[in-house]
Amino acid sequence: MEKLLKELEQYMDEQVPCVVCNNTEFTKWASQDYLHAMKCDECGMVSVNPHFTEEGLDKFYSGYYKNRAEDSELSNLRKKMYVEDRNWIQNHVNSGKVLDVGCSDGSFLSFFDNNLWDKNGIDLTGDALDIAREKHGVSTYCGKIWETDVGEGYDLVMMRGVIEHFKDPIIVLKKCVEILKPNGLLYITATPAGNSFAFNVYRHKWRMFTPYEHIHFFTVDLLTNVLREMGMSSLARHYQYEETPYANIDNDYKKIRDDIIKINKEKSLDSITSSPPFPGSMITAVWKKFE
Numbered sequence: 001m002e003k004l005l006k007e008l009e010q011y012m013d014e015q016v017p018c019v020v021c022n023n024t025e026f027t028k029w030a031s032q033d034y035l036h037a038m039k040c041d042e043c044g045m046v047s048v049n050p051h052f053t054e055e056g057l058d059k060f061y062s063g064y065y066k067n068r069a070e071d072s073e074l075s076n077l078r079k080k081m082y083v084e085d086r087n088w089i090q091n092h093v094n095s096g097k098v099l100d101v102g103c104s105d106g107s108f109l110s111f112f113d114n115n116l117w118d119k120n121g122i123d124l125t126g127d128a129l130d131i132a133r134e135k136h137g138v139s140t141y142c143g144k145i146w147e148t149d150v151g152e153g154y155d156l157v158m159m160r161g162v163i164e165h166f167k168d169p170i171i172v173l174k175k176c177v178e179i180l181k182p183n184g185l186l187y188i189t190a191t192p193a194g195n196s197f198a199f200n201v202y203r204h205k206w207r208m209f210t211p212y213e214h215i216h217f218f219t220v221d222l223l224t225n226v227l228r229e230m231g232m233s234s235l236a237r238h239y240q241y242e243e244t245p246y247a248n249i250d251n252d253y254k255k256i257r258d259d260i261i262k263i264n265k266e267k268s269l270d271s272i273t274s275s276p277p278f279p280g281s282m283i284t285a286v287w288k289k290f291e
C-alpha cells in the first residue's frame, strides 16, 4: 500500500471548485499524508481537493476488488448491513427494475428477491462482474456509469458506499436521475457524512476519513440541494448506528466523551486513537424523481 501511495503522488490533479456550489474558497479541514480535505467556505461541503487524476484513480482501483474480497470477517459484518440496507429501501419500493452502481460481485443485489426484481449492476472490475452475473443473476455493465449505456426506465437506482469515491459525483448523479422512471427512486446508503458529530471531533482520526478512496463527504442536505436542481425531491433519511453490528453503545459513547476531554486538554489529536462508530456518521437516504 505504501509503495502504491508514493507512486500515486505523481498523479495529483489541480484543485477544482466546490462540487456543490462552484465556490473556490476553502479552509483546510483534515489531512493525511499529502492529501487534504478542504471545507467550502460557502456551502460547507468537505472534499479531498486536489485529488488524483482519473488515470491515478484507475491505478488505485485496479487491485481494489481483490483486496476487499479477501477479508472474510469484514465481509460477514457487511452482509448484516446488506440486509439492513435492503430492508430500509424496501419500505419505499419493493419490486421493479433496479441498477446497483458500483455493484462489485453482486453481493448486495443477491439479497433482493429474484422474483420481484429485474437486477442490473455496473462496475469497473470484470472479475467481480463475472460473479455477479453467473452466481447472482445480475445483468452487468462494465465501465464508468457516466459513459456507459445502462438502459433506462429504472424504478430504483442505488449506490451503496459509492458516491464518495467518484472524482466528479455530479455527472454520476445526473446520469442516475436520467435513467430513472418518473417517480423512480435514488437510494444512497453506507456513505460517510460530512459535518457529522464524530467527523467534527476527530477530523483526520475519523475512521471514515480515508482520503485515498473517500473523496467527498456530503451531507443529506447538500445532496438534496444538488438533486433538487436535477428534478428530485427528498423522501426519507436515516443514520444507521444501533442496528449495525459495529455499534457498542456504552464503549462508543465513553470513548467519544473521554476523547473530547483529552482533545480540549491537549489541544491536539496526536494521542487520540481513531474514532468509534457513532450516530450520524453514515448516510442512508432516498430521493424521488418528479413526475
Ligand SMILES: [Zn+2]
Pocket: 018, 019, 020, 021, 022, 023, 040, 041, 042, 043, 044, 045
Ligand atoms: Zn460549496
